[in-house]
Amino acid sequence: MAARGPNISNVPLTSARRVVLRGPGATELALTVNGQAVTVQVPPRRTLLDTLREALALTGTKKVCDEGTCGACTVLVDGRAIYSCMTLAVTCEGKRVETIEGLAKDGELHPVQRAFIDADAFQCGFCTPGQIMSIVALLRETPAPTEDDVRRAVAGNLCRCGAYPNIVSAGVNAGKRKR
Template identity: 55%
Template sequence: MSPDSSSQPPASSGTGFNRRSFLRGLGTTVVAAASAQVNAVAQEVGKAAGPGVQGPGAVPVTLKINGKPVKLTLEPRVTLLEALRNSTANTGAKEVCDRATCGACTVLLDGKPIYACSALAIDCEGSEIITVEGLAKDGKLTPVQQAFVECDAMMCGFCTPGFVLSVTALLKEKPRPTEAEVRHACAGNLCRCGTYPHVLKAALKAGGVKVAENTTTVINYADIA
C-alpha cells in the first residue's frame, strides 16, 4: 500500500523562497521603514526644540517704536497691541474686537498698516513700528491729523487713531488719492459713530484734493467687499 501523498511535505522548489520567508522579509522591511520614520520625526522635533525656540516664559524683546528702541520682557504669546498698551506708554492703539476686524488697533509696521491685535510682539523685532503717538513732531500735527480736526472726522475718537494711520499709509503711496482709493484704504477700519463722510473729506483734504464743503458722500463698505 502506497503512503498517503497528502501527508508528505511539499516538495521544495529549489529556490529557497517560500511564503514564510516572504512574510518574514516583509515584516523586517516594514519595521525598518517605521523605525526610519520615527527617527526622522525625532530629529525634526529635536530641531524645533533647539536654541531658536523661545518661551513659554518671558523673554527679552526689543521693539523699535516710533524711532526708538524699547527693551521689554514679554511672553512669546503677547500680542503687539498688548505690549504697546500694557508695557509702554503708547495707548493710542485701542483694543476693541481683538479679532482683527475693527481696525481700532491699527499701527504701521514698516510703513504698512496692520492689526496690532493679531501680530505677536516677538515677531515684530527688527521692524519699524509707528503708532499714532509717533506722527506729530514737536507738538505739530501732521497734515492728516490736522485735516481730521478741521473736517471734524471724529466723534468718540476711539477709532480715530486707526483711521489716521490707515490714511497716513495711503498718502505715502498715493499722495493725491481718489475717493475710491480712500475707501479701499479705510475698508479695514470701522466707526460705530458713522463719521465716514468726514473721514473721506479729511483724507482727500490731506492729499490736496479739492472737496466740496457740503459733500454728504457716504462710504458704503458693502460695495467694497
C-alpha cells in the same frame, strides 16, 4: 516677463544654525517704536497691541474687538498698516513700529491729524487713531488719493459713530496739503 522677488525654486533644505526657541515665558524683544529703539520683556503669546498699551504705555492705539475685525488697533509695521491685535509682538523683532503717538512732531500735528480736525472726521474718537494710521499708510504710497483710494484704505476700520463721510474728506484733503 522678469522675475520678481527671490527665486523660489531653490529653497535650501539644509539646516543652518541652531534655532533659538523663545518662551513660553517672557523673552527679550528689541524693536523700534516711533523712531526710538526699545527693549521689552514679552511672552510669545503677547500681542503687539497689548505690548504697546501695557508695556510701553502707548494707549492711543485702541482695543475694540481684539480679533482682527474692526481696525481700531491699526499701526504701521515697517511702513505698512496692520492690525496689532492679530500680530504677536515677538514677530516684530527688529521691526519699525509707528503708532498714533509718533505722528505729531515738535508739537505740530501731522497733516492727517489736522485734516481730521478740520473735516470733523470723528465723533467719539475711539476709532480715530486707527483711521488716521490707515490713511498715513495710504498717503505714503499714494500722496494724492482719490475718495475711492481713501475708502479702500479705511474699509478695514469701522466707525460706529458714522463719521465716514468726513473721514473720506479728511483723507483726500490731507493729500492736498503739504507738511
